[in-house]
Amino acid sequence: MASIEPYLDEVLERFDDIEPHLPWILENIDVLAPYTGLLLKHVDELLLYATSNESDGVGTEYALAEQLLPYLEYYVSRLDMVGPHLALLRPHIPKLLKHKRIAKISPHIDRLFAGGYLHLGTSANLDVLLFWFGWTLQVPFLPRLFFAIPGSPRIVQFLACRFPKRFVRGFCSGVSCSVDGDYGVSWNKLSKI
Incomplete structure (x- = not known):
């Protein structure tokens, strides 16, 4: 409770968003409490991971969050x-959890996402990368060897944005995420014609 007390005002401010998930939070309070400040800072992105739906194929409502809980300590400091990638990564998390791929990619996250907002195409097209190159994560030492290459994050982004998506996404292959983030000042203004 002592680790939560300094952030009590922020918790109360965001209580409407947090309240539906309170039973799960209280059940895992021992794990979550030490990181309260960092979790509150990114609560909007993290709430996307709080519940799962049928398309995730992970079972109960909080099954996805339960599966990601062991990685909390590693990722909370990062x-x-x-953070900028969390919303784009959310649809691909079930694929990352399959075959424990997330455990094999985690040591290389610092290199992969070091560009921050600059390389969002990688996280938006992670399903494409896992389809074409997921098998390489099963080869011992290959991921570590690849990420030791200078420029490997740029190679990953290039491949993620250029490899065929039709085999992965089927009829949705032409759909892409808008990752530039630069919509201009009037993107949401209605105008009469």
């Missing part, structure tokens, strides 16, 4: 770097 939330400022990974």
Whole structure:
């Protein structure tokens, strides 16, 4: 409770967002409490991971969050770097959890997402990378060897944005995420014609 007390005002400010998930939070309070400040800073992105739906294929409502809980300690210190990618990574998390790929990619996250907002195409197209190159994560030492190459994050981004998506996404292959973040000042203004 002592680790939560300094952030009590922020918790109360965001209580409407947090309240639906309170039973799960209280159940895992021992794990979550030490990181309260960092988790609150990125609460909007993290709430995307709170519940799962049928398309995730992970079972109960909080099954996805339960599966990601062991990685919390590793990723919480990197939330400022990974934060911009969280919303784009959310649809691909079940694929990352399959075959424990997330455990094999985690040591290389610092190199992969070091560009922050500059390389969002990688996280938006992670399903494409896992389809074409997921098998390489099963080869011992290959991921470590690849990420030791200078410029490997740029290679990953190039491949993620250029490899065929049709085999991965089927009829949705032409759909892409807008990752530039530069919509201009009037993107949401209605105008009469």
